[in-house]
Amino acid sequence: MLEKRVNGFVGRLAFETLESRLLLSAGIDLAPGGPAVVQADSAIVILQAAVEQANEAPVIEHVAPASWPVGQDLSLEVRAIDTTNRLSAIHLYYRVQGAQTWLSQDVWFFGGGPTDTTEVFVLPGSEVVSPAIEYYIEAVDDQGLSGFWPGSGAENPYVLAIVSETIEAQVDIGIQTLNLASKGKWITVLIEFPADSGVSVEDVSLESLSLNGVPAVTNTKYGFVKHPRLVDRDGDGLVELMVKFDRKAVLATLTLGEDVELELAGLAGGVSFQGTDTVQVITPKHKAAGGQNQAPKKSQQIRYTTKMLRKLHQAAMHQA
Numbered sequence: 001m002l003e004k005r006v007n008g009f010v011g012r013l014a015f016e017t018l019e020s021r022l023l024l025s026a027g028i029d030l031a032p033g034g035p036a037v038v039q040a041d042s043a044i045v046i047l048q049a050a051v052e053q054a055n056e057a058p059v060i061e062h063v064a065p066a067s068w069p070v071g072q073d074l075s076l077e078v079r080a081i082d083t084t085n086r087l088s089a090i091h092l093y094y095r096v097q098g099a100q101t102w103l104s105q106d107v108w109f110f111g112g113g114p115t116d117t118t119e120v121f122v123l124p125g126s127e128v129v130s131p132a133i134e135y136y137i138e139a140v141d142d143q144g145l146s147g148f149w150p151g152s153g154a155e156n157p158y159v160l161a162i163v164s165e166t167i168e169a170q171v172d173i174g175i176q177t178l179n180l181a182s183k184g185k186w187i188t189v190l191i192e193f194p195a196d197s198g199v200s201v202e203d204v205s206l207e208s209l210s211l212n213g214v215p216a217v218t219n220t221k222y223g224f225v226k227h228p229r230l231v232d233r234d235g236d237g238l239v240e241l242m243v244k245f246d247r248k249a250v251l252a253t254l255t256l257g258e259d260v261e262l263e264l265a266g267l268a269g270g271v272s273f274q275g276t277d278t279v280q281v282i283t284p285k286h287k288a289a290g291g292q293n294q295a296p297k298k299s300q301q302i303r304y305t306t307k308m309l310r311k312l313h314q315a316a317m318h319q320a
Helices: 247-251 306-319
Strands: 002-006 009-013 035-040 043-048 059-061 067-069 074-081 087-096 103-108 116-123 132-141 146-149 158-163 166-168 170-172 177-179 186-192 229-231 240-246 257-268 271-282
Touching: 059 132, 059 146, 067 271, 074 087, 074 132, 087 116, 103 116, 170 271, 186 247, 186 257, 240 247
Parallel strands: 067 158, 166 271, 177 271
Antiparallel strands: 002 009, 002 043, 035 043, 059 074, 074 116, 087 103, 087 132, 132 146, 132 158, 170 186, 186 240, 229 240, 257 271
């Protein structure tokens, strides 16, 4: 330990052992291998072949997925930074939620590790099982000091929801009837996920969305794309995302009918989802169900020629 006396105060400071050669600091003369006395105003610092150096724990940067499909390889990118020393190891600890034992994947650095590095840990799909994976990350410097993500480490690990490969979303086309002759520009769709799905509508990738194979509108010149609307129209406490599709393109995929199905598909946080809704599809000649009669059919008229009438008359006389 290094003893320090300043204005009568005596304390203990941690120090590092110097090698045979000591650097000269401005105004401080350090003799190799022995003690040195430095006078600075009223302070006398006794250096016993050591220098004081503060050490800080490594910092970990990691963006965690909100959920992950069951059975698919899970890639976790981790960046570790050490501003005072060098890294000696990075550890990923994980387990299926409810398990007692932690598994680990490790990256070791020998002979002077990096001060800033990005590593990718991959959990095989066989270990990615429901209901969730708990994990935390530890970075260790060459002095044995650790930093954690999340900050509390094993006491409060991150819980990653593991979901079925395709989530069933609630889809609301918004209107009950589509007219094939309509001149409207958009078809509006509301998307909602079940509360236990592990994903949020805020994670939906607009570029991944399709309705009957027609891609969603993604041009940011439209306000509804640049600032997506989140609503709760049905008042169930679950937020719905409003998206739009080119009306003409969607209508081209439909046929006349009362219960025509439209299928929405996409990705949310890397997880596939799909959902369906049905509408009535009409033309101007067909009224919607519950409305007035459909376009009247023409009355059938039978025209009889003289020859036909003569045959009918002969047949009637024969029967008599």
